[in-house]
Amino acid sequence: MMTDEQFARAVHGSGLVTRDQLKDYAAQRIAGESLARTMLRLGALPPGEILRFDPNALDNGAPNGNGGGVVPTNGGGAAAGNFAFAGPGNGGNGQAAQPMARQPAQPLKARARLEATAAIPANVPLEMPAEAAPIGESAEVGLGANNVEKIEGRFIVEGGDDNDDDPTLAPVVQWANEMLKMAISMGASDVHLEPNPDGLLPRYRIDGALRSGNMLPVEISLPLISRLKVLANIDITEQRLPQDGRFRAHYGKRTFDFRVSTLPNLHGEKIVLRLLDHSSLVTDLSKLGFSKGDEKRFGSMLNRSHGMILVTGPTGSGKTTTLYAALAASRDETKNVITVEDPVEYELRGVTQTSVHAEIGLTFAAALRSILRQDPDTILVGEIRDQETADVAVRAALTGHLLLATLHTNSAVAAITRLQDMGIPAYLIASALEGVLAQRLARLSCRFCRQPISADEPELEDWLHYFDIPPGTQLMRGVGCEHCGGTGTKGRVAIVEMLEIGPKLRRAIMAQKDTDELRRAAREEGFTSLRDDARTKLLAGYLSPTEAMKVLVGHED
Ligand SMILES: [Zn+2]
Numbered sequence: 001m002m003t004d005e006q007f008a009r010a011v012h013g014s015g016l017v018t019r020d021q022l023k024d025y026a027a028q029r030i031a032g033e034s035l036a037r038t039m040l041r042l043g044a045l046p047p048g049e050i051l052r053f054d055p056n057a058l059d060n061g062a063p064n065g066n067g068g069g070v071v072p073t074n075g076g077g078a079a080a081g082n083f084a085f086a087g088p089g090n091g092g093n094g095q096a097a098q099p100m101a102r103q104p105a106q107p108l109k110a111r112a113r114l115e116a117t118a119a120i121p122a123n124v125p126l127e128m129p130a131e132a133a134p135i136g137e138s139a140e141v142g143l144g145a146n147n148v149e150k151i152e153g154r155f156i157v158e159g160g161d162d163n164d165d166d167p168t169l170a171p172v173v174q175w176a177n178e179m180l181k182m183a184i185s186m187g188a189s190d191v192h193l194e195p196n197p198d199g200l201l202p203r204y205r206i207d208g209a210l211r212s213g214n215m216l217p218v219e220i221s222l223p224l225i226s227r228l229k230v231l232a233n234i235d236i237t238e239q240r241l242p243q244d245g246r247f248r249a250h251y252g253k254r255t256f257d258f259r260v261s262t263l264p265n266l267h268g269e270k271i272v273l274r275l276l277d278h279s280s281l282v283t284d285l286s287k288l289g290f291s292k293g294d295e296k297r298f299g300s301m302l303n304r305s306h307g308m309i310l311v312t313g314p315t316g317s318g319k320t321t322t323l324y325a326a327l328a329a330s331r332d333e334t335k336n337v338i339t340v341e342d343p344v345e346y347e348l349r350g351v352t353q354t355s356v357h358a359e360i361g362l363t364f365a366a367a368l369r370s371i372l373r374q375d376p377d378t379i380l381v382g383e384i385r386d387q388e389t390a391d392v393a394v395r396a397a398l399t400g401h402l403l404l405a406t407l408h409t410n411s412a413v414a415a416i417t418r419l420q421d422m423g424i425p426a427y428l429i430a431s432a433l434e435g436v437l438a439q440r441l442a443r444l445s446c447r448f449c450r451q452p453i454s455a456d457e458p459e460l461e462d463w464l465h466y467f468d469i470p471p472g473t474q475l476m477r478g479v480g481c482e483h484c485g486g487t488g489t490k491g492r493v494a495i496v497e498m499l500e501i502g503p504k505l506r507r508a509i510m511a512q513k514d515t516d517e518l519r520r521a522a523r524e525e526g527f528t529s530l531r532d533d534a535r536t537k538l539l540a541g542y543l544s545p546t547e548a549m550k551v552l553v554g555h556e557d
Contacts (some may be wrong), residue, residue, distance in 0.1 A: 002054045003365040004035040010053045012311040016045060040178070043214050051217075154250020155181050157231055158330035159251075159522070172223040175216070176231075179224075180258070182213065183187050183275055184251055191277065193228075195221050195268035207443050208316060209491050211485065224263075225271055232260035240264050254278070276345055285325050288318070289493035291536065298437060298497050304328040305377070308386075308397035312409045314554075318441045318494055319406045320345065326349060326404060327380055339380035340367040356382070372396055381405040397432040408553050412438040412499035413518050416509055430509040436499040438530060440551040442537070443489035445544050449481035453545070463545035467535045477544030493542055497530040530555050 002112040029038045036057035040050050050057050183191045187205035200221040204212040229236045230246030242259040285295045311319045345357040365388040384390050385404045396401040413437040417514050419429050451474045478488030502525040525528050538548040
């Protein structure tokens, strides 16, 4: 096993990193971690380069013989072999580094590297400016917006018949585990692995956007993809047809499901892993970023014993998360709650969940008919996308059931006209519909680097004008820091508009008024639009102006 000193000398000698960079990496070592592994973790060099110098860099097993950081000394240089060790506390400071012989031995945590430590998102309160008060009761706002929490624990793949604790594991297993842990620690929702002639480039979807990792060497591409296919119970001999599967992994006390799909391409098979974190399921609407008023109105709709409540928005707008939170809020042991989903993503305790299987005739409509024979109180329909489903759903809502569903429309009011277009008579819509929630997800400004936007900013005036905000009002945005990977945003928050169907609006629906008149009736009953909510969250400093504008694209007030 290579010592940090040998490794540092080799890497420095190659000219790939400077002395200062090495110092910097050494300063960021976690106790018990080898320098090679630190650099792997930090993405300092492509993993292939690091493994070239230390083929055992990924090993979790034997200690590497020192517990301190390594820094090149100022005199002599790497060629002369003058590397000195520093304790973790002064590793970043070359002057403080002592010659190796005089450095007291650091206590080694023999298993420290076996207990994987990762920065994972946890729900911690966001520090928001005082004017942010309208956002919910809870101070915890946003999905994945959170601080970092160190969790300790082993990473174990179910059915993998091996785990991270075994130093004799095949390298490919370690590569796979490292990558999955990386995805978890970054809070990624998906991992993309696309083979190309230079290797395998992992990309991680974080807060809705893809971020590239380091290119993995060509030699590892095929074994890594095969490993993931084996885990997901996918036929590894079949490489020409798209396939899908899933596996489950435990990281510390948390459980993750990985949904795996393959798609053949020019250079092999592209694999996408969707990551479902059981412990991250939000069951509190205020955490999603609902304002107090919206939360209360939505809550009172959910308390009804019958009627239809729709959640609308484009793909990826967090509709399912909201519906799950709604179900979690409304379930109790006196009620029979049944869902039909495509497919079931999260297990909700106390709820009967069914997946559609269109290929064997179990469509949303067919499943819904069967559910109605199961004496339900509350029903969740994953999506209403055809007339038949809409028809059964409306009838269910009219016959004493609370029915929740999603619908693909841009605004809340448009849901009414969409149901009409699907052939549902206006009088049935007017009596069945209780409310519609339209939703988007916007990226939260990173709370670690959020700053007021300078009054000199040329576009500031346009932004204020767009949101009808008085000139001179201070807006904020993230400028990028280590916590947000330099993006200026961290986590997401729901932007919503809530249409509660009151008497005026009900009459307007019955009279088949157009969307303008429907919207007017809604306004008279206190409807606030997506734009209003975006403005509130912009003023509160949650959103940057560009992010606030982005969620309104395609939306009509
Ligand atoms: Zn930041």
